[in-house]
Amino acid sequence: MPAAPESVSGNGKPPHADAANEFDTAVADMNRIAVLVDVNTLFFTAKSVYQGKVDYAALMKAGVADRMGIRANAYVLQRPDVNQRCFLEALEQAGLQAKVKEIKVWIGAGGRESCSKASWATGITVDAMNIAPRVGTVVLVTEDASLLPLVETLKSLGRRVEVAGFRSAHNEMATAADRFIAIDGLVFKDRKFVNAPSGRGGLYEGLPQDDDLEAEEAAAARKSQRALDK
Secondary structure, three states, X not given: OOOOOOOOOOOOOOHHHHHHOHHHHXXXXXXXXXXXEEHHHHHHHHHHHHOEEEOHHHHHHHHHOOOEEEEEXXXXXXXXXXXXXXXXXXXXXXXXXXXXXXXXXXXXXXXXXXXXXXXXXXXXHHHHHHHHHHOOEEEEEOOOHHHHHHHHHXXXXXXXEEEEEOOOOXXXXXXXXXXXXXXXXXXXXXXXXXXXXXXXXXXOOOOOOHHHHOHHHHHHHHHHHHHHHO
8 A cells, every 4th residue: 555645734844844953943032041940959059058048039030131031940859748838939939930849758777767869850851852942042050960961962952051050069061051150149148057067967958948948038138148248
């Protein structure tokens, strides 16, 4: 039986021809951007290095600037016994859509608590590749160097890639990106962290909680910090 003739699109080309050239013919405007924020990697660095927390509203302003944001996601890891409701609301107020992955916690031998290793690296990669055809620039806000192949892949597809993070943590990611945005100045001190012992303790000890990250407390902390800086 002879093969059916291949259908064509309105421009006279087979559908797969447009799909194959999707990245070549997609939006060329580099001002159309997607911002993907790896929340927990930022949280740990801000806490351990600066004894503070990230100002996500200021982060969005620095990352988007005067460009058109097409997508802005915040990727959060959450323990089942930690309430992050107010924190998630604060992220949304900053213009970020929160995506939450729950960490599995169990009691092992000897009654010791254990946590599953969790990362948003795969999820961020999938979302970045899905949104890339609709934007000219992808802004990755992360401390996770395992996303370096994603940076290189997006650039090979003609996308501008910007990486935002702390100067103390980045090297290869900053070098590979078209632009590096330092966010060290977007951290405000938190009294709970200043005299806290160094190190993470448990694998996911110190995850954001309501009493840590309520929007009103964050605003008050920023105001106090500005007063101290004068």
